[in-house]
Amino acid sequence: MTMINATETVAFLDLAAMHTPLRDELTAAWNQVLTSSAFVGGEAVAEFEKQWTDYCGTAHCVGVANGTDSLELILTALGLGPGDEVIVPANTFVATAEAVVRVGATPVFVDVDPDTLLITPEYLWSAISARTRAVIVVHLYGQVAEMDLIMAAAEAAGIHVVEDAAQAHGATYNGIRAGAFGVAGSFSFYPGKNLGALGDAGAVVTNDPVLAGQVRSLANHGRGSHLLHTAVGRNSRLDGLQAAMLRIKLGHLDGWNRHRRAVHRVYMDAFAGTDVKTLATLDGGEPVHHLEVIRVPDRDRLIAGLTERGVETGIHYAHPCHKQPGFSRFDRHRLPVAETAADHQLSLPMHPALDLRQAEAVAELVLELL
Numbered sequence: 001m002t003m004i005n006a007t008e009t010v011a012f013l014d015l016a017a018m019h020t021p022l023r024d025e026l027t028a029a030w031n032q033v034l035t036s037s038a039f040v041g042g043e044a045v046a047e048f049e050k051q052w053t054d055y056c057g058t059a060h061c062v063g064v065a066n067g068t069d070s071l072e073l074i075l076t077a078l079g080l081g082p083g084d085e086v087i088v089p090a091n092t093f094v095a096t097a098e099a100v101v102r103v104g105a106t107p108v109f110v111d112v113d114p115d116t117l118l119i120t121p122e123y124l125w126s127a128i129s130a131r132t133r134a135v136i137v138v139h140l141y142g143q144v145a146e147m148d149l150i151m152a153a154a155e156a157a158g159i160h161v162v163e164d165a166a167q168a169h170g171a172t173y174n175g176i177r178a179g180a181f182g183v184a185g186s187f188s189f190y191p192g193k194n195l196g197a198l199g200d201a202g203a204v205v206t207n208d209p210v211l212a213g214q215v216r217s218l219a220n221h222g223r224g225s226h227l228l229h230t231a232v233g234r235n236s237r238l239d240g241l242q243a244a245m246l247r248i249k250l251g252h253l254d255g256w257n258r259h260r261r262a263v264h265r266v267y268m269d270a271f272a273g274t275d276v277k278t279l280a281t282l283d284g285g286e287p288v289h290h291l292e293v294i295r296v297p298d299r300d301r302l303i304a305g306l307t308e309r310g311v312e313t314g315i316h317y318a319h320p321c322h323k324q325p326g327f328s329r330f331d332r333h334r335l336p337v338a339e340t341a342a343d344h345q346l347s348l349p350m351h352p353a354l355d356l357r358q359a360e361a362v363a364e365l366v367l368e369l370l
């Protein structure tokens, strides 16, 4: 049996351990940007956009300032605003819903599947009204939602599918990467993401050249050309320094995701046949395990026990979006699965530098504390 010794801490996420082996490469790329002075836009941004487009299997990529702006820019470019409804799963980070409200549209929250905690084609279908213009499908925790049926339902209803892939860099469903299914995919490169910058960053991917051009213009003060502002835009551009860091880290993404899968297998093997409820994987899905979410009867007691033994945990999320005070005016229905999950879910340590024996020890400790 592997033990966590008294002085050891098991980090929820260890960015320093991921960056230390890359320090020389990152520093050299940083120095190169410093020499070129291309701090906003420039060669590193253009090169990263090309690489990310190729990686996702889409035709276009526009680097932006973060993964909330990327959603908002997509919705704006699609012409969404007051009077329009956008369907959003209640179990997501609040940024998904924030973007809808920021453009003046109304988020319509729907429940999630009890096994995957993702939006389903059925919940999407049940929420479509005459005002629905789009759904934001969130590939939460690193798993891609059931995109074949979701795309079919959205097509039948004549609404846009926007993908929030902030937690799903490299995840696939039937061999297609997150972000490449809908009219556009939105990514966050917040440092803790599977592909993270050394600060805030984000991107929009799409196969639609017109949409890509609109997003690029909106994110750059509505520019049609340097001196001509054809729309009222904003400033949400990707920094050259962040793009240079992302280029280097992208080379490691597949390896990191493979390690996350190995960690996930350790947890799954340990929890099989126990009271710990793990996330189910859809047939055809290849998740990237951004978070290792489990559900247990007494979440708070387990967190206290783990914390006492030096194991860091997180909660994603403690309140579904419709129960967040800032969004209470959009709280229309009971959403029992999301509401129950919020009371029971916790996230265990999961990162590419996590030793498999440590994951084994964490799992053993979870079972002991239960």
Ligand SMILES: Cc1ncc(COP(=O)(O)O)c(C=O)c1O
Pocket (backbone or CB within 6 Å): 066, 067, 068, 069, 092, 093, 095, 096, 138, 140, 164, 166, 167, 187, 188, 189, 190, 200, 201, 202
């Ligand atoms: C599902 C989801 N959507 C959107 C975002 C927003 O990304 P950012 O923090 O880069 O604005 C995040 C980031 O935490 C996220 O997890």
